Amino acid sequence: MTKHHFGDTAVLLGRSLRHITRSLDTIITTTIMPIAFLLLFVYVFGGAIDTESDSYVNYLLPGILLITIASGISYTAFRLFLDMQSGIFERFQSMPIARSSVLWAHVLTSLVANLISLVVVVAVALLMGFRSGAGVLAWLAVAGILILLTLALTWIAVIPGLTAKSADGASAFSYPLIFLPFISSAFVPTDTMPGPVRAFAENQPVTSIVNAMRDLFTQQPVGTDIWAAVAWCLGILLVAYVLAMRTYRRRIS
Amino acid sequence: MTAQPVPAIRVQGLKKSYQQLPVLRGVDFDVARGSIFALLGSNGAGKTTVVKILSTLLAPDAGTANVAGFDVATQATGVRRSVSLTGQFAAVDEILTGRENLVLVARLRHLKNPGRTADDLLDRFSLTDAGARRVSTYSGGMRRRLDIAMSLIGNPPVIFLDEPTTGLDPQARIDVWQAVKKLAEQGTTVLLTTQYLDEAEQLADRIAILHEGRIIVNGTLAELRQMLPPAKVEYVEKQPTLEEVFLAIVGADGRAGDEARPTVDTDQ
Numbered sequence: 001m002t003k004h005h006f007g008d009t010a011v012l013l014g015r016s017l018r019h020i021t022r023s024l025d026t027i028i029t030t031t032i033m034p035i036a037f038l039l040l041f042v043y044v045f046g047g048a049i050d051t052e053s054d055s056y057v058n059y060l061l062p063g064i065l066l067i068t069i070a071s072g073i074s075y076t077a078f079r080l081f082l083d084m085q086s087g088i089f090e091r092f093q094s095m096p097i098a099r100s101s102v103l104w105a106h107v108l109t110s111l112v113a114n115l116i117s118l119v120v121v122v123a124v125a126l127l128m129g130f131r132s133g134a135g136v137l138a139w140l141a142v143a144g145i146l147i148l149l150t151l152a153l154t155w156i157a158v159i160p161g162l163t164a165k166s167a168d169g170a171s172a173f174s175y176p177l178i179f180l181p182f183i184s185s186a187f188v189p190t191d192t193m194p195g196p197v198r199a200f201a202e203n204q205p206v207t208s209i210v211n212a213m214r215d216l217f218t219q220q221p222v223g224t225d226i227w228a229a230v231a232w233c234l235g236i237l238l239v240a241y242v243l244a245m246r247t248y249r250r251r252i253s
Numbered sequence: 254m255t256a257q258p259v260p261a262i263r264v265q266g267l268k269k270s271y272q273q274l275p276v277l278r279g280v281d282f283d284v285a286r287g288s289i290f291a292l293l294g295s296n297g298a299g300k301t302t303v304v305k306i307l308s309t310l311l312a313p314d315a316g317t318a319n320v321a322g323f324d325v326a327t328q329a330t331g332v333r334r335s336v337s338l339t340g341q342f343a344a345v346d347e348i349l350t351g352r353e354n355l356v357l358v359a360r361l362r363h364l365k366n367p368g369r370t371a372d373d374l375l376d377r378f379s380l381t382d383a384g385a386r387r388v389s390t391y392s393g394g395m396r397r398r399l400d401i402a403m404s405l406i407g408n409p410p411v412i413f414l415d416e417p418t419t420g421l422d423p424q425a426r427i428d429v430w431q432a433v434k435k436l437a438e439q440g441t442t443v444l445l446t447t448q449y450l451d452e453a454e455q456l457a458d459r460i461a462i463l464h465e466g467r468i469i470v471n472g473t474l475a476e477l478r479q480m481l482p483p484a485k486v487e488y489v490e491k492q493p494t495l496e497e498v499f500l501a502i503v504g505a506d507g508r509a510g511d512e513a514r515p516t517v518d519t520d521q
Contacts, residue, residue, distance in 0.1 A: 008361060011360045015346065018348065022348050023348065040364055086342065086344060086345075087341070087344035088344045088346055089340045090305075090344060090347065091311055091403070092361070094309060094310055094336065095333055095358070095362065096330060096333040175354075188476075209421075229307050252310065
């Protein structure tokens with residue numbers, strides 16, 4: 001069975017990548033909200049926000065990239081939900097293929113789709129004046145954090161994708177993830193927040209992930225933030241993976 | 254009746270409940286190799302549950318099931334190699350083309366020449382012209398034919414068809430029936446669930462009626478007829494059924510309907 005694992009995953013990955021390339025509009029759709037936030041905060045609210053940063057778009061972009069992923073993975077859940085509904089999932093499960101390759105194909109497709117969305121959003125930010133003097137290594141580190149985060153959030157998305165009763169239910173889980181950056185250092189520095197809110201903001205994963213990327217973009221020493229960011233991503237990834245696999249086994253028993 | 258040495262499917266004492274609701278309360282039946290076996294029952298009788306257990310998608314609470322010599326609980330891989338499932342809803346990928354769907358399944362079954370397999374099946378199911386089109390543009394009958402074609406890839410010895418003609422028009426139904434008959438002629442064992450009595454009558458070598466979680470009747474059509482009140486001789490004017498009228502008007506073979514189509518105008 002396992003000797004075909006990679007081959008089967010590759011065949012199924014080819015299938016869902018075709019879904020992406022034949023409905024590129026879904027990628028555009030997932031980038032609309034982060035781009036709208038970008039425009040709104042840079043051109044409307046940004047002038048009134050004091051970030052001690054030379055340009056607000058530079059300050060804002062890391063948080064917007066997080067929102068892009070949170071919005072993108074809702075489509076992963078939706079695609080998985082459609083497969084469950086249409087019966088094609090059952091067809092795959094009743095065939096002599098490596099069972100987990102069905103899930104892995106969706107997860108890798110999510111990674112590809114989100115990377116495309118991220119490139120689109122970064123391109124818009126560049127048009128809006130985002131600049132970074134970061135070197136290749138720093139960009140690679142940013143990419144690494146984003147990939148890790150996409151994988152972690154994708155495995156979270158697998159759970160509603162497998163269990164949802166409706167298409168809305170499959171994607172609704174992502175709303176809290178999209179709004180989590182608002183109570184973090186993503187849009188404004190945490191200094192001005194009242195005590196309990198500030199405590200929450202400074203100790204939730206978004207802040208350390210955003211701070212680490214911001215430091216990488218602005219060539220500041222990343223300090224402990226990057227390790228906290230990586231630890232959060234790996235922790236979420238591990239827990240989500242275990243829960244998703246458990247849900248999967250329960251669904252196909 | 255002579256006992257078959259090794260039946261293609263043997264089900265014994267199968268039980269399954271969903272939460273508190275018992276769906277199967279001890280189901281037993283055998284299906285002989287190369288035969289068509291119809292599981293007849295109303296909606297919710299548990300037909301789909303039986304098919305899901307036999308195709309390793311669902312674990313039974315009690316009882317055993319053996320398919321093509323493999324136990325569904327302990328030898329699931331062997332079962333999956335030997336069976337093919339056509340579920341209640343056409344399990345086709347809408348975004349891919351018909352040909353891509355076939356190639357996909359052929360690849361997943363690790364066949365040597367997926368492209369040729371796909372082309373052969375497109376031809377066999379009269380889908381060659383539609384092969385390059387996305388499945389989302391197909392009619393219900395075309396989808397169902399593609400669905401069955403996908404199930405035949407790799408020539409599995411046992412095929413499960415769960416309500417294969419639900420929602421099809423009369424012509425598409427006849428197309429499916431012909432495909433099923435052809436399969437059995439080639440030696441494939443077919444387990445078919447249906448709620449249409451005429452479908453079981455048309456196709457099945459043996460018919461079992463699943464009712465309230467048990468098989469209450471199991472026999473050939475002739476045996477089943479004998480259980481009913483004896484045949485009476487009545488003189489009835491034979492009116493054509495609406496189906497016969499429909500098929501006569503649109504062309505009985507479903508394709509050459511444009512030639513010699515009589516015009517029916519009830520106003521005259």
